[in-house]
Amino acid sequence: MVGAGAAGLGAARRLADNGLKVVVLEARNRIGGRMFTDRSSMGIPIERGAELIHGGPHASTWKYVQEANIRTAMFTDNYVRLDETQPWHNPESLMAYSFPKGMPAGLAVYDTEPLPTPDPGEMAEHYLVHKIGITDENWPTAVHFLAVDSEPLYNMAATSILDTLADCIHYTLHPDELPEPEVLNPNDPEHDDGDYRVIGGYDQVLRAVARPVDVLLNTVVKHVEYTANGVVMQTSRGAIKSARALIAVPAGVLKRDMIVFDPVLPADKLALIDQFQYRPIFKCLLEFDHKVLTINGKDFGYAEPLRGNPKTLWNASIGAPRYKGQVITGWVTGAAAAELLQLSQRDRYRATLDVVRKAVGDNGLKYKNAVMHDWAQDPFAWGAYGRGVGSQIYKPVDGVIYWAGIQTSSIHASYNSGVAQADLLLANPPVRGWSQRGRGQAAAH
Numbered sequence: 001m002v003g004a005g006a007a008g009l010g011a012a013r014r015l016a017d018n019g020l021k022v023v024v025l026e027a028r029n030r031i032g033g034r035m036f037t038d039r040s041s042m043g044i045p046i047e048r049g050a051e052l053i054h055g056g057p058h059a060s061t062w063k064y065v066q067e068a069n070i071r072t073a074m075f076t077d078n079y080v081r082l083d084e085t086q087p088w089h090n091p092e093s094l095m096a097y098s099f100p101k102g103m104p105a106g107l108a109v110y111d112t113e114p115l116p117t118p119d120p121g122e123m124a125e126h127y128l129v130h131k132i133g134i135t136d137e138n139w140p141t142a143v144h145f146l147a148v149d150s151e152p153l154y155n156m157a158a159t160s161i162l163d164t165l166a167d168c169i170h171y172t173l174h175p176d177e178l179p180e181p182e183v184l185n186p187n188d189p190e191h192d193d194g195d196y197r198v199i200g201g202y203d204q205v206l207r208a209v210a211r212p213v214d215v216l217l218n219t220v221v222k223h224v225e226y227t228a229n230g231v232v233m234q235t236s237r238g239a240i241k242s243a244r245a246l247i248a249v250p251a252g253v254l255k256r257d258m259i260v261f262d263p264v265l266p267a268d269k270l271a272l273i274d275q276f277q278y279r280p281i282f283k284c285l286l287e288f289d290h291k292v293l294t295i296n297g298k299d300f301g302y303a304e305p306l307r308g309n310p311k312t313l314w315n316a317s318i319g320a321p322r323y324k325g326q327v328i329t330g331w332v333t334g335a336a337a338a339e340l341l342q343l344s345q346r347d348r349y350r351a352t353l354d355v356v357r358k359a360v361g362d363n364g365l366k367y368k369n370a371v372m373h374d375w376a377q378d379p380f381a382w383g384a385y386g387r388g389v390g391s392q393i394y395k396p397v398d399g400v401i402y403w404a405g406i407q408t409s410s411i412h413a414s415y416n417s418g419v420a421q422a423d424l425l426l427a428n429p430p431v432r433g434w435s436q437r438g439r440g441q442a443a444a445h
């Protein structure tokens with residue numbers, strides 16, 4: 001197995017649970033890959049990479065949270081506003097669907113008729129200004145909110161906003177029909193599918209996955225020679241032979257030929273790897289020496305100033321009652337992230353501080369510590385994550401090289417991919433069978 005991220009560990013755990021002896025070769029001095037808990041930079045453990053368990057109890061990795069008795073905190077109090085001129089409000093409230101300067105009378109017709117069809121390739125901003133006739137100060141928060149975790153509206157297909165725009169028109173005309181905003185509650189199975197932070201470090205979850213698995217840290221795989229009979233891997237710590245290999249490294253590592261395959265991988269595999277593109281992701285953490293931001297007297301989960309860049313702030317110290325300070329994560333993706341990533345490190349911190357200052361309403365606010373990991377320059381990742389190119393990328397090569405992770409964009413998707421590819425590997429044993437745990441040579445490195 002190559003790579004001790006969620007994909008490699010998920011695969012290794014599945015193989016180990018099936019009685020195989022598995023060794024995971026990991027280049028870094030830690031497990032987790034793009035899940036990177038940092039316990040030294042701030043007053044509480046912080047996450048430089050993955051931070052949230054999306055879907056909480058519904059995520060496939062949740063069983064390890066329970067098994068290892070790991071504490072989590074759900075984001076229940078989530079707020080948006082365009083800027084300081086608006087109060088913080090629930091992203092599903094009537095205010096979110098309202099036109100800040102009033103709905104133009106001409107739009108009422110679209111409550112019963114379809115909205116004008118966008119031109120091919122038309123972007124949302126162009127559509128709103130030129131087809132609908134409203135400029136950005138009159139776009140409802142719900143429309144701006146579509147850009148969170150997506151593209152800015154100047155870079156988003158107009159077709160993506162039609163349903164929300166129709167809802168804004170409808171609920172402005174029929175406010176009594178707006179459903180009650182969902183009240184997230186970790187104790188209610190109907191409403192427990194929000195985002196959860198892992199108190200004390202996300203790495204506890206992957207350590208629980210890795211418990212029965214042997215991981216060789218500081219072992220960089222550089223060269224993989226394969227035939228139908230097996231694999232020889234050259235690593236920074238010598239050669240390792242195995243019957244099969246499962247490669248669970250990020251696409252960026254494969255794109256840059258950081259691992260050389262001999263013979264060269266099939267053309268269709270290389271084409272899929274090349275097709276994968278990382279998305280710009282901006283994540284910056286600021287630590288303050290006291291709790292600087294509360295909303296309506298409460299700890300917030302998300303506070304999204306939609307005109308800001310970064311657009312999203314989340315509370316990275318939620319669930320740590322004894323901690324006196326506050327850690328706030330600034331987050332944005334896509335073209336807005338690319339703008340921030342062009343700045344110097346210092347200016348990235350300043351841009352995030354500026355958004356926090358406006359959220360708090362204190363222009364003199366100072367942070368104590370700031371941290372940001374440059375995933376695009378990380379030699380074992382070369383990027384954060386992107387949109388997958390399809391399951392064909394996992395097709396085994398010559399029946400001996402299996403693949404997992406690579407293109408996935410969440411911990412649980414990587415873990416699931418590892419488990420699925422381990423099952424495929426188990427269904428195709430080598431002619432002489434597998435070595436079992438504790439006997440003979442390791443069969444699946």
Ligand SMILES: Cc1cc2nc3c(=O)[nH]c(=O)nc-3n(C[C@H](O)[C@H](O)[C@H](O)COP(=O)(O)OP(=O)(O)OC[C@H]3O[C@@H](n4cnc5c(N)ncnc54)[C@H](O)[C@@H]3O)c2cc1C
Pocket residue numbers: 002003004005006007008025026027028031032033034035048049050051052053054219220221222248249250253258259281283375380381383384385404405406407408409410411412414
């Ligand atoms: C900033 C950021 C925020 C994110 N936020 C979230 C979130 O909140 N929730 C969520 O679910 N997901 C999130 N993600 C996505 C998630 O982190 C990844 O999708 C997931 O961690 C990928 O797991 P993986 O095992 O596929 O790859 P990785 O975690 O990258 O693991 C691959 C492993 O392979 C190792 N490796 C690479 N090259 C070699 C080599 N030559 N030899 C040996 N080993 C090698 C690497 O060191 C690494 O440990 C985030 C990612 C980033 C970057």
